[in-house]
Amino acid sequence: MKIGVxxxxxxxxSAASLPRALTEEFSQVDIILHLGxxxxxxxxxxxxQLAPVEGIAGNNDGxxxxxxxxxxxxxxLExxxxxxxxxxxxxxxxxxxxNALLAFEGQDVDCILFGHSHQPLMRRENGILLFNPGSPTDKRREKQYSFGLMDITDGKITARHVFYDSKA
Structure with a gap:
């Protein structure tokens, strides 16, 4: 299973559209997960319009x-x-x-996805994959815009960031 994050x-x-780099990749995923x-x-x-979407709200959402x-x-998933x-x-x-680890403390999870900082991150802690895709439209202090792609194959999760220069 291929997942867009x-x-x-x-x-x-009033936004005209999502970045082309994101829409091209997400048109090929099985599901999109939005982290607020x-x-x-x-x-x-x-x-x-690209794939089924699941998500959660963030601190700037109404x-x-x-x-x-x-x-x-x-x-x-899988x-x-x-x-x-x-x-x-x-x-x-x-x-x-x-914060993300604390939100799921004591719960059985294989992966924790989170955002908020706009800073891409990927690491494992106690066997749990922690993944922040960054932001596709507001890179803040980062050099590039970013989002994530994950794959679940044979009971294993892998993830990677996709970085790009233009949010058009």
Whole structure:
């Protein structure tokens, strides 16, 4: 199974489109997981034209997005339990990855996906894959925009970042 992972799109209703690099890759995935800060439900509509979409809300999302997706969840794909949280809460004093770990403390997950910092990250802790795709539209201090791709094959999850220079 091929999974598109995105966070922090921060696109308003007036946004013309998602970046071409993202839409080209996500048109080839089985499912898209959005980790919050959509900002507008229209982003869901844009993504769902490419593949089925699951997500959670972030700290910049309104009531409609929070009601639709919730703020934390575990999805099971190909037998793998994937925790999804934006990363701003619960506050751990250990950065967004620490917040994400705290959000699923004591729960059986194979992978934790989170966003919020706009900083791509991939590492394993205690056998759990921690993955932040960065942002496809707001790179902040990063050199490039980014999103993520994951594969689940034979009970194993692999992930990688896709980096690019233009958000057009």
């Amino acid at each position: 995105v966070s922090d799109t921060h696109l308003s209703r 800060d959509w900002v507008a439900m229209e982003i869901y509509d844009m993504l769902s 009531y409609d997005i929070i009601q639709r997706f919730g703020e934390r969840k575990i999805v099971t 037998g793998m339990r994937i925790g999804m949280v934006h990363g701003h809460a619960p506050y751990s004093r250990k950065g967004t990855d620490g």
